[in-house]
């Protein structure tokens with residue numbers, strides 16, 4: 001790989017790999033001088049490769065809600081953009097506001113828009129962010145630290161019925177009621193504030209002993225993360241606005257990591273393709289055997305593209 005892909009020295013960054021990197025670039029197929037929006041900068045891996053293809057004279061606009069990710073992406077991308085003579089805007093914003101951000105920046109209709117959904121390994125592997133039960137840390141789970149409610153707040157404030165709804169609909173936890181009941185019983189005695197407490201509670205509520213291939217708390221943690229960050233609502237807003245922003249011939253590329261997201265993207269793309277104003281250049285793309293071997297976190301990734309006629 002060229003210098004364009006080199007990473008600044010940040011703890012935890014060495015293990016970070018951009019998922020479906022080659023496939024994303026092939027789908028978006030950016031050309032010199034074009035404008036591309038990366039809605040989920042993360043560590044800037046996809047953006048570093050996009051910059052290479054936009055030079056000279058192109059424009060790259062990158063968004064993220066996480067100030068830590070933005071600092072890493074800025075340090076990595078600024079020198080690359082300067083060397084490539086590509087205009088770079090890095091903005092702290094939720095991609096549900098992408099239309100407003102482009103307007104504020106006076107940007108042309110983009111030729112490509114990318115959203116690589118969910119948390120990054122940088123966030124997931126940082127114990128203090130509270131995304132993972134591999135560490136016992138406060139249950140935070142906010143990608144955007146300015147959001148008012150953490151996962152611990154939801155566990156404290158939501159009713160039993162609300163908790164069961166969250167776990168069932170966002171975690172696809174079919175024993176959601178048992179877990180919700182256990183949460184409410186537990187919080188009457190003491191607040192439930194750490195990832196370790198929640199992991200142990202789910203295990204007990206589901207009466208699971210010993211090792212399982214998929215950890216029994218995975219669904220509960222996914223549900224809470226989606227709820228804390230309003231991820232399904234944000235995706236719905238994004239899907240209603242982003243396609244219309246594209247320049248003629250422009251492509252929207254969305255990478256999903258679980259079936260709830262993927263279903264939403266697939267249905268919206270299908271409805272837009274039926275209007276005749278958009279096309280589906282690929283059905284979907286999944287990581288190949290080599291990527292799966294090198295990066296187990298890519299296992300549930302699905303990339304879908306939508307092209308404006």
Ligand SMILES: C[S@@+](CC[C@H](N)C(=O)[O-])C[C@H]1O[C@@H](n2cnc3c(N)ncnc32)[C@H](O)[C@@H]1O
Pocket residue numbers: 017018019039040041042043044045046047063064065066069093094095096116117118119120121143234
């Ligand atoms: C999977 S990572 C992206 C990794 C990146 N493509 C790379 O190659 O390094 C997802 C990033 O999107 C950000 N993010 C998630 N939801 C967001 C939203 N609604 N608006 C803006 N950024 C978001 C997260 O903070 C995280 O940094």
